Amino acid sequence: MNADRRELAGFAAAGLLAYAADLALFSWLRGPAALDPLTAKSLSFVAGCTVAYLGNALGTYRHARATGIRAYAVFVAVNGAGALVQLLCLTVSHYGLGLTSQRADTVSGAVVGMALASLVRFWGTRTLVFRAGGRVGSWTG
Structure with a gap:
């Protein structure tokens, strides 16, 4: 598998995990926890962003030097x-x-x-968050 495909596959895998975490938490917060929909969605969105960030930082873009609160804040903004x-x-x-x-x-x-x-999200993640050297893919999009 070439580098661009590995990058896309890693990004998609992190996104699917994040989607599952968002959906599961939202369902629980709306159901058993009985939170209102906007509060539940806000909390599940942050949780999903966190899962996606960790999946990309520790997996897809593990060789990039983007870490810390600034990278996470930009990642949340891109997801927003x-x-x-x-x-x-x-x-x-x-x-x-x-x-x-x-x-x-x-x-x-x-x-x-x-x-x-x-x-x-893909463009913003690779361009604004993990733009440092060590990117999995070679595309400079």
């Missing part, structure tokens, strides 16, 4: 930008185009929005 992309896709589809069914919301937010947000 990705979340905004998902919300923008949903907003445009639902309110701008009038596609208001549950299926349309799912496609725009969780499929199209997630795909575009993943591109933003």
Whole structure:
């Protein structure tokens, strides 16, 4: 497997683990813990970001020198930008185009929005967070 594919695979694996942690924690916080949805989502988002950061810092980009609170803060900001992309896709589809069914919301937010947000997150993670030497891939995108 070439370096670019290893980087993509590592980034995707960290993202899947983060998604699972976010979903599991959100479900628990909304269910048994009985928190309101915004508090539950805020806490699960931070937990998911932390899992993704650790997966990338200790795995995909382990040779990069980006560590510490600054790198983590930039990583959370990049993930926040990705979340905004998902919300923008949903907003445009639902309110701008009038596609208001549950299926349309799912496609725009969780499929199209997630795909575009993943591109933003990948670019931001490799360019803004782990931009130091030692990157797994050779692409300078």
